[in-house]
Amino acid sequence: MSPSWLRELLLGARMALAGGRSGLVRAALTAVGVGLGVAMLLAAVSIPHMMQARSDRNAARADQNYGAQVEHTDRSTLVGVTDMQYRDAGIRGRLVRAEGSQPVVPPGLTALPRPGEMVVSPALARLLVTPEGALLRERLHYPAAGLIADEGLQGPGELAFYLGSDTLTADTSGVGRRNSFGDENTSDGLDPVLLLLVVIIFVVLLLPVAMFVASAIRFGGDSRDRRLAGVRLVGADTGMARRIAAGEAMLSALLGVVTGALMFLAGRSFVGSVELMGISVYPADVRPDPVLAALIVAAVPAAAVVVTVLSLRRVMIEPLGVVRRGGDTRRRLWWRLILPVLGVLLLLPLVGSVSKESEGFSEWQVIGGVCFILLGVATLLPWLVQSVVRRIHGGPVAWQLAVRRLQLDGSMSARAVTGVAVAVAGAIGLQMMFAAVEANYQRFSGQDPSRAQISATVGLPHGWPDAAVATARFAATPGVTAISSRSILTMELEPKPDGEIPSAPLTLAGCDDLRRLAEIGDCADGDAFVVDNPEFTPPAPGTAVTIRADDDPGTPWTVPAGARTVRPLIDPLNGATAGVLVTPGALPAAVLAGPHLWLQALIAVDPAATDAVDRVVTTRWELDQFGSTWELNPTVVDNKFAQVRRGLFAGAAVTLLLIGASLLVVVLEQLRDRRRLLAVLVAFGTRRRTMSWAILWQTAVPVVLGLVLACAAGVGLGAVLLRIIGAPVAIDWTGIGVVSALAGAVILLVTALSLPVLWRLMRAEGLRTE
Incomplete structure (x- = not known):
């Protein structure tokens, strides 16, 4: 890189923070938007270590002999399994008795509890002293002699206890002898169908996050282009302007990476107090893979530069102003169809090759195919929005304001809901696959809970x-x-x-x-x-x-x-x-x-x-x-399938929260960038109610079109996935309706939360300029 290029990149970095309070707000919004995505990505690449840490701790405390004979020694400890349920939570219970003078002790304990005393997990200790645990106190009414340390628990939210006993014998049913605790972690891996589900879950949950990061990088595009016009006025050519814009985007992305890392560290410190779908982890377990974390740190600034340079293709930055390609310029469809077609072509060779008994499949081929199909939703949505809104005419004032804005620059609104559309399409395809394979992982037990519960x-x-x-x-x-x-x-x-x-x-x-x-x-x-x-x-x-x-x-x-x-x-x-x-x-x-x-x-x-x-x-x-x-x-569900489904629900909950937060940041940035226009319209007599409805319609039209496109793409993706596992194609209309309704609810909630900011920006103070 030549010194002149470096100077231009540094100039762009300086300009990212220029512009007084407005520039700082713009930089803060970009940092928050990118940071939310980076924090989510760092959390995602921490999942393998989190689950491995839980599995290792569980293996280290293993105390079942499974028929193996253990001889009586001075270190022998008798262990009896007495697991139980309370409300909807499982409690891991063990009765223990020393058989020798130096008995082995389970991980997390310094000594075996004396007969009639308990050593409990911190979560169980908290539950027992609350009104919610009143009935449990009637059952576990023994004095607590201590707490189980972290190394003896799967997670901070686990309910567990060790109860000392003086009546256990090796002949008692359910009692085993141990001279040491822990077994090699030999749990079987997932079968190919469940592994395929897990791979698709990761793609479906993480790709919308990447879309929001790319959208957040483009915050303040109009203001940036006006600044670049000023740079052109003092002698910069087009290439220099692009490099200055790249430097500005790179600094904004780096600020977002730092913000995301801080969010990740802050969230990790509180993760021990959160439990999702029965899963809890210690803060120390949340450790991202170093290679993947470095890839995220490097990829986000690089993506920022690429996205910024590509976005300038539709902008002519001249010394006396900025000229954008008119809304009448039709977007081309043919190249937008290449991505989904390529995705289908990648997945077609796998048709009928994945089953519970098969040897496996190419994970990268599946990831690539699903990504291309879902990215096709992102590329097709701007074309669909433009094709529809250019044919709309007439209607109430609020409707005309919204439609005209979409006709002039529908890409901005389309980008705001692209992540939602991608998430919905992936969720529909995943839901269709879940509905098809669920019957293979559950069986009818023959039990009748209507007669006995x-x-x-x-x-x-x-x-x-x-x-x-x-x-x-x-x-x-x-x-x-x-x-x-x-x-x-x-x-x-x-x-x-x-x-x-x-x-x-x-x-x-x-x-x-x-x-x-x-x-x-x-x-x-x-x-x-x-x-x-x-x-x-x-x-x-x-x-x-x-x-x-x-x-x-x-x-x-x-x-x-x-x-x-x-x-x-x-x-x-x-x-x-x-x-x-x-x-x-x-x-x-x-x-x-x-x-x-x-x-x-x-x-x-x-x-x-x-x-x-x-x-x-x-x-x-x-x-x-x-x-x-x-x-x-009446039904019994396979434990591994239940764990995958529980992980999906937990990840979907987190992703949905991130989608809502990121979308709110996007909408607030768009309103802030148009604050002067809003104030002018109000000054000329436009009613606030009309402007509020205009903002709602401006959001609703891309959302509805995005959901229609997402449903079509999701059904197509689901059909291909079902053929891969050899299942007949069946459309889960109920699941499609639920997923679409949740996405629509998120959009409506975000729009409602943005209204107070809209009303504030429509004040006369918005006519002021710096």
Whole structure:
């Protein structure tokens, strides 16, 4: 770079801050607009480290043996899993007991809690002292001996506790022995379909951010062009003017990068107090990838120079003024179609190649194809706005003012909503793909929550006599309206020649509860019934079997010869009843004596009792800390798919906030740049209400056209994505409507927030000049 070029760039940088208060305001708006985008981009490239840090901490505290035998040593610690729910939040619970003089300690603890004491996470400690945690205090009423440190938690918002116990034994179900904590993080990666979803999510969420950065770089274009005309007046040629403009844009972009970095650092300091869709991270986890962060820092100023130089193509900067190409100059369509066509051509070779069982795909090919299609929305929108508004004539004064402004310079208004249109198009395509693959990641459980809402399982340490006590405790819980209980055991038949051991379920319950499972008719203690279920062949009466409950050694038993065959009914938990149903008197005393029996209670609660579920969980905890409680759900969703969907909702919420904030900055900058024109119109008698409606229409027309274009592009993108995963093309009209309505709501909210500034700019003081 020659010294003259450097001087011209530096002159442009000086001019970026020139112009008194107006220049400073212009520079501040540019810095804020670019900074918002840079902060979002830095946060996005921090996501891999955030999720890896959470995963590493979770792996470091792993305490499950999964069947592995661990020998008893001086360092042994017994650990029992006692996870639970409170409201809509999960609580990670562990019971611990030292087996030696130097027991190993989980990460985040300095010592094991003594029996009857808890060590809790900071979030759980805060919850327990609030009125919101009153019911939880009834369950976890133990004194807190300390707090779990950061290294023992996935995130600052996690609810977790360790409870000391002096009754744990290695033979207790759900209890394992550990001589060290932590396992290698061997979690499986995402299958190709979920990976494709994640890649598209990143493109859809980040591309609108880049569009807003490019739009913010062009703040104050009219004022800049007038300054460049003054530079031409003192002898600068066209090339020098362009380089001066590039220097001005570069400094503005650098200020935006610095502002974005400061916003990122400020936001990171508060990230520990924010939880989105159940995900929370520590500030130290929010660390952008160094290579990608450096790329952002270098790309934003470079993009600023490119955008500025390209924007000057439609401007003739002369010594005596600025001449812009008239609104009648038609934009060319053919080259704007190249981007979406190129995107489709990139994606077409992938059609039918991505499935849950496939080996993978080219991620960069997908990123390029989706980016080209969405960028086509950005290039087509100015052409669409011009083509439509040039044919509009007549109407009320406010409408004519808005249309005339769009006819003279519709590109500015189109740029303001380009990011919204790109976001909507991407969201529609993504929604279509989500709707198509969702069925592959969820299954029908057969559960019927209309008949019972909660399933609770508790151990019966003293055998079947404890069942009546547990059932009565559940029935007495406030909010419970009905309950049925039973024990599920397993019958093993004679091994087949190939070594396979057939098995069938054995349900133990009283007559009243058995009547809910099958059409048994008359019933008395000692009766047994064989369920006639064609999908599950039960052992015939007189068949010798071995009864097993949990991991007991088994008890020989013969299905009574007088067992009647009965028709099954639909069980709210397991669907059609199968196997053999027995009353207590039909089983050997060794089976009824436990201690391996478990009671399963199906509980119906009053819908008006909002705390009924938590009270049932508390009752279960008091009966058996190693039991389980869950709410019946007709569908079961794959955990990884649920995590991807939750991440999408969290990212969409953040992106939507950024879109609104950035768009507000854009609108305020446009109003500020036209403050003198607004003041002149009011001075000549234009009503404020008319100007307000004109601004609304001026925003609404590009928005409506942008949403129409976005819907068309989104449906096209969704169709291609569906063909890639081999799914039939189906349009989710409900999803399209919701996405479009949200985008429209953001635009209307931004317009409403800009009205006070509009009214202030229409005062007579706007006629003053510096």
